[in-house]
Amino acid sequence: MFMLYKINGVLLVLLVSLSVGDSYAQMLGIKDTAYVTKEVVVTSERLSTFSAGSKITEIDSSAIAQNSTNTLAELLAGQSQVLVKSYSLSGLASSSIRGMNASQTAVLWNGFNLSSAMNGMQDLALLPVNFVNRVKVQYGGAGALWGSGAIGGSIHLNNKPEFNKGITLGRTLSWGSFRDIQDNVTLEFSKNKFISSTKFFQHQAQNNYAYTNVGKYGKPVEQLQNAQMEQRGILHENYLKLSESQNVSVRFWLQNNSRHIPTSMTSSTGKAIQEDNALRLTTEWQCIQKKVSYFSRVAYFNEKLQYTDPAISLISVSYSSAFIAETETKISISKLHTLNLGINNTYNSAITKNYTFSPTQNRTSFFCSNLFTNNSANFKFIGSVREEIISNGLNPFTFSLGSELRILKNFRLRGNLVKNYRIPTFNDLYWAQGGNPNLLPENGYSEEIGLGYMACKNNFAIDYETAVFNSNVQDWIMWIPNTVGIWSPENVQKVWSRGVENDVKIYYTLGKVKFNTGFHYQYILTTAEEIMTKEQSSLHKQLLYTPTEKAIFNFGINNRNLKVQLNYNYIGYRYTTTDNTQFLDPFATLGLDLSKSFTVKNFQVTTFFQANNLTNVAYQMIAYFATPGRSFQFGLSINFNKPNPKP
Amino acid sequence: MMNLFKPSHRLLFIASISVATLLGACTKKNADTIAPVLTDHGIFIVNEGPYGSGTGTISYFSKGLNTLTNDLFQTKNNYPLGNVVQSMNIINNKAYIVVNNANKIEVADANSFVAQAPITGLNQPRYILAVNAIKAYITEWGPTGNEGAVKVLNLLTNKVSGTISTGKGAEKMLLKGNFVYVTCKGGSGKDSVVSVINASSDAVVATINVGASPDGIVEDLNGNVWVLCAGQYKSDYSGLEKSGSLVKINTTTNTVELSIPFTSTSSQPSGLTINGAKNKLYFNYEGKVMSQNITSTALDNTTFVARSFYGLGIDPATEIVYGADAGNYSSAGKVIRYNAATGAVVDSMTVGIIPNGFVFR
Secondary structure (H helix, E strand, C coil), rough: CCHHHHHHHHHHHHHHHHHHHCCCHHHHHCCCCCHHHHCCCCCCHHHHHHCCCCEEECCHHHHHHHHCCHHHHHHHHHCCCEEEECCCCCEEEEEEECCCHHHEEEEEECEEEECCCCCCCCHHHCCCCHHHHEEEEEEECCCCHHHCCCCCEEEECCCCCCCCCCEEEEEEEEEECCCCCEEEEEEEEECCCCCCCCEEEEECCCCEEECCCCCCCCCCCECCCCCCCCCCEEEEEEEEEEECCCEEEEEEEEEEEEECCCCCCCCCCCCEEEEEEEEEEEEEEEEEECCEEEEEEEEEEEEEEEEEEEECEEEEEEEEEEEEEEEEEEEEECCCCEEEEEEEEEEEEEEEEEEEEECCEEEEEEEEEEEECCCCEEEEEEEEEEEEEECCCCCEEEEEEEEEEECCCEEEEEEEEEEEEECCCHHHHCCCCCCCCCCCCCEEEEEEEEEEEEEEECCCCEEEEEEEEEEEEEEEEEEEEECCCCCCEEEEEEEEEEEEEEEEEEEEEEEEEEEEEEEEEEEEEEEEEEEECCCCCCCCCCCCCCCCCCEEEEEEEEEEEEEEEEEEECCCCCCCCCCCCCCCCCEEEEEEEEEEEEEECCCCCCCEEEEEECCCCCCCCCCCCCCCCCEEEEEEEEEEEEECCCC | HHHHCCCHHHHHHHHHHHHHHHHHHHCCCCCCCCCCCCCCCCEEEEEECCCCCCCCEEEEEECCEEEEEECHHHHHCCCCCCCCEEEEECCCCEEEEEECCCCEEEEECCCCEEEEECCCCEEEEEEEEEEEEEEEEEEEEECCCCCEEEEEEECCCCCEEEEEEECEEEEEEEECCCCEEEECCCCCCCCEEEEEEEECCCCEEEEEECCCCEEEECCCCCCCCCEEEEEEEECCCCCCCCEEEEEEEEEEEEEEEEEECCCCCCCCCCCEEECCHHHHHHHHECCCEEEEEEECCCCCCCCCCCCCCCEECCCCCCCCEEEEECCCCEEEEEEEECCCCCCCCCEEEEECCEEEEEECC
């Protein structure tokens, strides 16, 4: 009993600290507050405690629920300021935050970096929303916390168990346009000290949507060919409370994806197929105490990528694996100082015919953060450092300084200065023909200032934030042809990204009806400022496929169990040539989500309906790649919950 | 309840929304093109277009008016040519534009550039050549990229009437008398032959072993055919396992009369072209444009310009040398013109993305 109180004591401190910088909902406790008392397993401590000064947004749990039969690509595109570049409905979806590209965005799953050592990125179309519980986006660099690749931002996916929920059985089925069928099954046993959860999903779609082929004589309406896909996966999680302060978890994630790769409107139909198979195993031990907490986690990731293109007699098979071990400790040195110390070791290896040998890479990082909080808890200052030692001789050092100040109860001012880096990928280093083993890591500094305003009175709440940032990356890696015509990556340019982001969220309650509205707008310039080759036509020009403007507007009504949500998404001009002579037009899409729940005894039944691109806008995300017009999805979710017998 | 219309609150709203509306208000137009003017004498520039997606284009430089028109096809026809424009040829006053990844040949009037129905049903087409008034040949890499064929095109109907099997990766063609010489570069695989086809019977009459990866082919004033073989990379791409060679074919006997080896184990020669007088060869080698006298039996090693080009051409009427500079391959390329006698730059112009070749008329 006393221990439990202690745990809650720690957690309450944690929540108070969140109130300075974290999202509005937590501060106001509008969300289900019950989890506060149930919280035993801590997810991404570094993000919640040692990221003061950064802009972090959390995707609403209701949006995650609404998107349970979608992928992270669709969720982030509709609900965050992450730019998701998709080639087609299920095609490669890469993330871009603050003008940076996918390999400059870290994607972390329960603290483990998912990015492939081979290409440095994670395809968001391969991550099902129903396999994660919480999604947070950290904008801007955080290399000192997450290491290589966290330059533009980082996406944090966490699984968040709840103890003592009883037995839960759930099934969600959805049917959508273009013969899209998804089936999710959840089995969960949640006892006082033990949780075992298993989730399955199966998803298939033809993606044979009709589009006007503007790349052809007569502009015929055609159906997208060779776009079918099939995905299936299992996520099995176990959590065991060893004592009131200790817990262990084991997770197992296996997923197979088979996607046909459609070609652009300007090419003939292809027959290429890409198969991605992933096995992910993790285990973690946590010991959470008032003064000192310990975390140790280990992961083994194994991925197989097979790309087959009969048109060029190509069968390319690659295997890559990562073994990650990390241990860290959080120490409350005094009432005002909290220290985080940790070591991460990541061992990557790859086998592919595309390299002349099978490379391995060992990386050991030492990281340390110190959080200072003043007596009245309205000021925070964090200093972080990270030293990485890489087996190929590069030893990038990075640091960050961040601070937050709460002024006049409702305002908060924050800022940070971060040194970032990204190490070259295996493809950059070892690709047979062109790989350059002498590449340096990309590196640079970013700075930002944010001013937030939060207020809540009776049935009205507002959360506003404006952020201004400046970021420089030098030794930017690009593949360019050398003098004899062989393509090779080089550290060729300096990139300057800077911009303004505005986010407003308003919540309003009228009787039993809850309204929410959000408006997010960003204006970001990302330009090449120095080019180390004789080709200078892209100097001071905006980077390829990087819009300066992006805006999201959403409006939702929640009346008891009926939810209605409208999402409007605008993406501005994007250049398709580095000299900015050609571009794609801006576009806006409108989406509608409806859901209605019923509860009958232990059963909760939810029906949901999604309409995408309601106004049937023909747009291009990538030049001449067809995108779907108006489409629909209908789904049914049945959940059975039998609570544990009262002791 | 908080009043949204209190000045302090309203300010926050206005700040956010006004930024959006102000900056969102500007609109752009893709680069304007001058109304195309096609004259009797000019140069068509073939621009491949960006890799992966997007479209290639044709630029036209009028010699009489000294004007350049980019993106001629899209401007005239309101649709793009397609992905990877490999080559173009003018046959019976029509422009035949070979679009490799789109498996088609767009056909447009060579004066108005107005398109008619494209030729489809091809498998990775590369080049087209008229062999007589009613027949043309189209080289292809085949459905797997690892085959080689010449498709026979009826020029009266623009329909494919037959297929001739050749070496792998059939590439460039040269018509000499009634015989068509086809370099077989290997496509996605490897090959080292020139297939010789009788243009009347559409039959392969000879297969000549030249060097690895034969690509460019020209005829000199003595009626000899020159083939530039690029050479072949080792399987791990660490260098060339077979260096390039310049081969002279005796067309009477269809045998190799002379093979001049290149010594580099890293540089592949490319871009073979011949001057108007047909006595001097030009090609890229070791990052330079080299010239070679047709009477030499070894490499002249004469540097014409100390840089290389993605495409080379010589205007037979003026002897001006045209170099196509693809730049960074993802922005507008350049064409640089040189005086053939001195190697001095005449002028340069900005064309489409990845210019690779020229058609002179």
